[in-house]
Amino acid sequence: MPKLTVIIPTYNEEHYLEDALYSVKFADEIIVVDSFSLDNTLQIAKQFNCIITQRKFDDFSSQKNHALTFATNEWVLFLDADERITNTLQIEILNTINNPKHSGYKLNFPHFYMNRFLYHHDNDVTRLVKRELCHFEGDVHEKLIVKGTIGKLKNPVLHFTYKGLSNYIGKKDSYAWFQANQLFKKNKKATCFHLAFKPFYRFFSSYIIKGGFLDGIPGLAVASVNAYGVFSRYAKLILQQKGLK
Secondary structure (H helix, E strand, C coil), X not given: CCCEEEEEEECCCCCCHHHHHHHCCCCCEEEEEECCCCCCHHHHHHHCCCEEEECCCCCHHHHHHHHHCCCCCCEEEECCCCEECCHHHHHHHHHHXXXXXXXXXEEEEEEEECCEEEEEEEEEEEEEEEHHHEEEECCCCCEEEECCCEEECCCCCEECCCCCHHHHHHHHHHHHHHHHHHHHHCCCCCCHHHHHHHHHXXXXXXXXXXXXXXXXXXXXXXXXXXXXXXXXXXXXXXXXXXXXX
């Protein structure tokens, strides 16, 4: 019977990690790759007998590729600390790896914000893969590269990504600095097009094209903050170009 390893990257996740670990206790192996947390993250991981490895964070791909070197099972599931595997998804995962038709599988992530799931603001992301056929590429929005075909599971992951408006904006600002640094290293230039049209299109895409307006006020808030994140990225690139960081 194929066995499953779960990999969870962490940094100061004491408020979320326990529930994530509890939701994957069915796995044969759990690996926590930690970026030197300053809270009780590691103590919580130890309570679940996780394999713990610590590594200074440089980018998301390197962090997860590092964790992959510790995995010993045929299948790997990548999970964040603010995500939960439901009982129905657990059954589907186990049935899938016992009778696989693909090398990897996408999972659906409807986001949770303002006490409701946003079914028009979701993502399909490859997270369940055969260990020897995958690796990550990219810095901020890392991409899981898989040799072979990709399927999709039906049951969604519970994703509690937004811990409040200020935290959501702070996360966007953090990503924006990272993205701006990458653009600056590639000698990319920010223009009025990037500052005006790109944020507008992100809002239009999230709120209109993807149907975010059907998610009510939470959908409007998410579309607005997403647009701000794009604006913030290029504004920070301009600061770097002018040496004002």
